[in-house]
Amino acid sequence: MVEMNMAKAINLALHEAMERDDRVVVMGEDVGPDEGVFRVTEGLWSKFGEKRVIDTPLAESGIVGTAIGMALYGMRPVCEIQFSGFDYYSFHQLECHASRFRNRTRGRLSVPMVMRAPYGGGIRAIEHHSESREAIYAHTPGLKVVIPSGPRNARALLHSAIQDADPVIYYEPKAVYRLFREDVPEKMETLPIGQAQVVRKGKDITLVSYGASLRPTLEAAEILEEDDGVKAEVIDLLTISPLDGATIVDSVRKTGRAVVVHEGPRTCGLAAEIIARINEKVLLYLEAPVKRVTGYDVPIPYFSKEQAYLPDADKVLSACRETLSF
Amino acid sequence: MVEMNMAKAINLALHEAMERDDRVVVMGEDVGPDEGVFRVTEGLWSKFGEKRVIDTPLAESGIVGTAIGMALYGMRPVCEIQFSGFDYYSFHQLECHASRFRNRTRGRLSVPMVMRAPYGGGIRAIEHHSESREAIYAHTPGLKVVIPSGPRNARALLHSAIQDADPVIYYEPKAVYRLFREDVPEKMETLPIGQAQVVRKGKDITLVSYGASLRPTLEAAEILEEDDGVKAEVIDLLTISPLDGATIVDSVRKTGRAVVVHEGPRTCGLAAEIIARINEKVLLYLEAPVKRVTGYDVPIPYFSKEQAYLPDADKVLSACRETLSF
């Protein structure tokens, strides 16, 4: 076991993946000598050289489009979009091609690529550097969307993403990059994509979250236990597409109450889908409406006020108490 | 009253809007002498000339980006993306700018533009010509998303969209363009954006739909009455963002049962949001889970099999019966 933060853990996974599989290439803006604006590609360029660690021109569609070509040719490109707020520039390449080639060619061709991007707020960045629009990718058939919440699962999931036969959007909660450290095993490990984790057992209420929102959610769960003697079960989705409905549904069947927490906008966000799944499978077990603690339907404000936009333990706490006393 | 189909009604609205307001310009690929690949811009170029009816180069981001500039300058651009399956090319311009300029400049600047695009399947077109991804725009704060269902509301809503102070995505159900004719009043009329319509009164179950899916939904409602003696209330959303939750909720409070119908993919689609709203406001009135009759989470198949992908009266009917006998 080695203790490290999430940025380091993702960096470790990239080193490991490039060592074990020379089809893996890393590409993006400033991923080379600069080692990424968050240092996530540290040491890669000096170790693997500019043929496999590629500083690209400043063009997101170019990055994703050429990565698709490389993947079609048998490489395993891991491309980085510097901030998720700029991946709209390449969305047509993902929707029209990365997500469709296997289906279009009846399985003859596939696009085993990973698109990494730091997402979310909380680091006092300028406009367009704090977006959380993972729902757009969850709404795009043919893609998988993975969002880690800590160093250990970040490293394991990135390996799974790189090894996956299909394109994976890997969103990195940038506020968590250096927020805390965690033990990561020496031995390389993976985690199944499409499987959520119950990270806290409980019987009274189900809290569903992922990425950066997981921590305030867990914080709230602890306060609930201390102050209210309520045992909350907390689910960390880890993959938001394909969504692990079963784990959510099983928990709600038991607790009858749920709160969903994410920082992306509310309308048509992940919480909506989760509520729809709960409604379809365990409606009659519900003792209260499922509450949403999410970003609001406005662009995340400039950083002087971003904290008011983001879900925090207090918001989750109030939502839980309202749900419990419904 | 004049009887006309939807394509003609939209064309009429464009003529009327350009006549009454010379700030209105129409721009896009083949909207000029060719009068649009669906003939929706018929007669505009010859009447208003190439300064106001602009054939653009083949570049969607260019079309939307320059339309934003025109709107910032005080024009009222109505730009056309030839098929909604290509509007991803310009999504960054909408997300980063059209939806944000008013907020960014604290109301000093605004982007009163309309982006028109034919959406949806059912016309035996080739790949990328049958998409239905309106949820992406509904998930984008700062935009409004309008989807008419027939000639009369199409014409009225387009006027409202063009007169709106903020950017409006106006999705045209291409399968409905020439599917039926309807009386349209001589006098120009508008319809409030953000207001759904109860197009069929009922007490037993609420059917919510919009765009091309409205017809199979109505068909199902009629069969329900004939064959099952069930009175279904049918809501035509007309605007999907901002969503008129109140009209839906009021109906469900009365019926206790609901089915939502749209052709876009299911996960994180509009139906999910509608279910979330119902859950938040009238959970305790529900006597059965709200069912979703939607496109599946796969790209709409090539046209030989598209009908199996699309919602049809049979699918809605089965969903209603399951909901009623739950």
Add this chain to the structure above:
Amino acid sequence: MPRKPIELPRIELLSILDENAELDKALEPKIDPAGLKEMYRFMLLGRRADERMLLLQRQGRMGTFPQASGHEAISMGSVYTITKDDWHVPAYRELAGMLYRGWTLEQMFLYWNGFEEGARVPDGVNDLPVCVPIASQLLHATGIGMAMRIKNEKKVVMTYFGDGAASEGDTHEALNFASVFQAPVVFICLNNQYAISVPLSKQMRCETIAQRAIGYGIPGIRVDGNDVLAVYAAAKEAVERARNGGGPTLIECLTYRITPHTTADDPKRYRSDEECQLWMKRDPLLRFAKYLEKKGVLSEKERNEMEAELDATIKSAVQNAEQMAKSEELANPLNMFDYLYNDIPQSLQEQKDELAQHLAKKKSKSKVHVNPQKQPANVLPRA
């Protein structure tokens, strides 16, 4: 220092076999008779298949499709310069070239008739399928070329786009990436002077598309796109350069779209018939046929025999395709779920079961309610 002009590379125009089949001997490429015959054969096959598809479309036996007639010299002249190990990344008017690369006529018919199976790249063929989103394929071609460089392989990629496609941001990004990474990609621009109804003059204001190469520091040339020898010569030079590490080339092939944009388009709305007639006379096949005849490679008699034989092939391919379309494998809507992911996710399996049940119920029912299978013809999109 006063105002000082910078040095710029040359952009040339190339024509070898002109519209009267006059040959510029000095520039005539060396292609053996068998090769010349093969090139003509696939140009003719493409032409005849295209014409047959038009008839089928009129009979309601084929969907809307973009006609390829008139673009055969560009497709065959370029594709003939690469090997099976090289890659071919078409847009959608490369019918002749795709058939040469190993795509079957059956697939072409199935593709334009709404079956994904028509886009399944044949085993052993290093092609991408037809690409509908304009210009997007150029980045795939560039990525493939970048991968070839990374792997130190001496392969090349031949890719295609139109004059309208030249306006898309993806085209700029592809040319720049290819230039920066010296990817072995040959960019063939089919400048047929129209993007549906939009003429070149509304698409751009530069005299040639070839001169855009200057902005990427790569070689650029404009050739007569109805002159298969000129296309071949320019492509061969570019392929050799690319294969030897010389990076990408932009080849603009000037031609004219003598057909409607697609079977749903009506050119009378936006251009004169004279213009079209003028270009009809420049037909790449007529010109090439004369050359082959003069050269004693292919007599008129042999040409007619070839045509009869190809027509027979096409006829049976149509029958096969229509048979295949009825097969359980192709006709079953449930297959829409089977190829999206390597393994189908649980929630998607549930959706498949949902549709399966629905279809079963429907079969077993008398009273059926479905969307009108056929729309009035005029709702067909014209693009």
Add this chain to the structure above:
Amino acid sequence: MPRKPIELPRIELLSILDENAELDKALEPKIDPAGLKEMYRFMLLGRRADERMLLLQRQGRMGTFPQASGHEAISMGSVYTITKDDWHVPAYRELAGMLYRGWTLEQMFLYWNGFEEGARVPDGVNDLPVCVPIASQLLHATGIGMAMRIKNEKKVVMTYFGDGAASEGDTHEALNFASVFQAPVVFICLNNQYAISVPLSKQMRCETIAQRAIGYGIPGIRVDGNDVLAVYAAAKEAVERARNGGGPTLIECLTYRITPHTTADDPKRYRSDEECQLWMKRDPLLRFAKYLEKKGVLSEKERNEMEAELDATIKSAVQNAEQMAKSEELANPLNMFDYLYNDIPQSLQEQKDELAQHLAKKKSKSKVHVNPQKQPANVLPRA
């Protein structure tokens, strides 16, 4: 016809006041003393404000921001050629030009400190605010220019982008639209040879960015970006052409980013200090100051007085900005809901109420749970 080269327009290099302040008299633009003084004044104001923001940032009183020092000649030399009725569409290193156009120092400080109010275009100012998504603003500038043409107005748009931005598809689309519609737009490329860490050589392989103009059939020129007279001369020519219906121009201004990309960047990782030192000597202000001194327009003494006066202005602006930041109007998070739409939709009002309740509850509570306001410095993004 054999291979025949086509004729190409000239692309020129222009420098008037070289790095040793040697003047090319023949090319010296005519600007009256007051004008020259004003240009220098805003260049200096921009420089001093930039330097002050750096200090504030180090003290944690300012967010991450992209430094503008070194780019003053490009910004002022170009913006000084347009009138208040013309439009100014900056990227994010046009601090000097924005201040000249009427943006207040307070706004600049507020903007980079996380307040939208810093992006509120002052009344009567025809500018767009700072644009973060690279190259996207070029299409807005082009659209504005197209609108001016439609309205038959003799106005122009001056817009800016970087050498990295030149790689974006939007830049291509903007240049092509401007060319096709002959929009009165002057495209100023700040070629400072780096896009964060990526040097020009990895960004493109063409010798100049100016030569891309050839691909759009518009005039292009490369000027010394540290020579305010050269920038002014080129911009003035382009503005006059645009104003008279001559369409867009691409002006590449060659300079160097003597600062880090932003306050979060560390250039030592990717470039040598020597390179930077070399360019420091070419500072546009030093050069311009010498010229003004020789010309007797501005003595060293006057310069120092000007600097002292500007520093005082900056000092009080900082205080004002920090006061404003505390005001209820700017500090209240609920204002995030107030400017998105002309009228707030019902569902959004409900969300506003939800947050209002939450904030109220929080105020009235002792035990508060919030996300850590401050992250460890090293999570700050470096772009």
